[in-house]
Amino acid sequence: MRDAVTSLIKNYDNTGRYLDRNALDALKSYFDTGVARVQAASVINGNAAAIVKQAGSRLFEDIPELIRPGGNAYTTRRYAACLRDMDYYLRYASYALVAGSMDVLDERVLQGLRETYNSLGVPIGPTVVGIQIMKEIVKEQVAEAGIEDTSFVDQPFDYMTRELSEQDV
Ligand SMILES: CCC1=C(C)/C(=C/C2=NC(=C\c3[nH]c(/C=C4\NC(=O)[C@H](C)[C@H]4CC)c(C)c3CCC(=O)O)/C(CCC(=O)O)=C2C)NC1=O
Numbered sequence: 667m668r669d670a671v672t673s674l675i676k677n678y679d680n681t682g683r684y685l686d687r688n689a690l691d692a693l694k695s696y697f698d699t700g701v702a703r704v705q706a707a708s709v710i711n712g713n714a715a716a717i718v719k720q721a722g723s724r725l726f727e728d729i730p731e732l733i734r735p736g737g738n739a740y741t742t743r744r745y746a747a748c749l750r751d752m753d754y755y756l757r758y759a760s761y762a763l764v765a766g767s768m769d770v771l772d773e774r775v776l777q778g779l780r781e782t783y784n785s786l787g788v789p790i791g792p793t794v795v796g797i798q799i800m801k802e803i804v805k806e807q808v809a810e811a812g813i814e815d816t817s818f819v820d821q822p823f824d825y826m827t828r829e830l831s832e833q834d835v
Contacts, residue, residue: 667765667769667770667773667774668765668767668769669764669765669766669767669769670692670693670696670765670766670767671693671696671766673767673769674689674692674693696766699766699818702813702815702818703763703764703766703818704764705808705811705813706760706763706804706808706813706816706818706819707760707761707763707764709804709807709808709811710756710757710759710760710763710804711760713807714753714756714757717756717800717803717804717807718749718752718753718756718800719749720803721752721796721799721800721803722748722749722752722796724799725752725792725795725796725799726739728795728799729792729795732748732789732792733745738786738787738788738789738792748796751793752796752797752800754775755775755796755797755800755823755826756800756804758770758771758774758775758822759771759800759804759822759823759826762821762822762825763818763819763821763822768821768822768825771822771825771826771829772829775826776826776829776830779830780830783830790830790831791831793830794827794830794831797823797826797827797830798823798827800823801819801820801823801824804819804823805819805820
């Protein structure tokens, strides 16, 4: 599992190069946004349960078929599994934000996930809607915490969306 710094170093070490202008710019941008990324993780950490609950309610309001008989989140067990999955996405998004790298998502979350979902009939479209709802809630809360530019928050949520759906967001 890598972060922005270790990925960069690995990349340069592989070819025996010193860190050049591009590398230093990338590092500078990583460190410049560091405080904001840690603050975002702190917002997520402090509100995770509420964020998941609120996102779940919104998702089931938007797509009520999910929790009706025949829906994939119907029955208490599957409803709970769905919210648990949302919690996984949120927690790993917070790791990826701090790492400044999507590597942790590839390694821990996305590997084999589409296949698992397809074999269990978990619908990917609505899952992606849930991930995007969480993104919006997190961005609102990060903005409320006083961070002006919240665009960096998009990255892990959009990455999971793209990788799951293999479609552009
Ligand atoms: C940390 C990485 C990680 C992920 C991401 C993960 C996902 C994951 N979600 C699963 C199931 C599931 N996932 C859902 C999710 C949903 N159903 C819907 O209709 C909604 C759209 C959606 C919620 C947003 C449901 C309902 C199940 C249970 C399906 C079943 O057993 O029939 C399963 C099958 C095994 C199980 O039930 O635990 C896995 C592996 N597990 C992991 O370890």
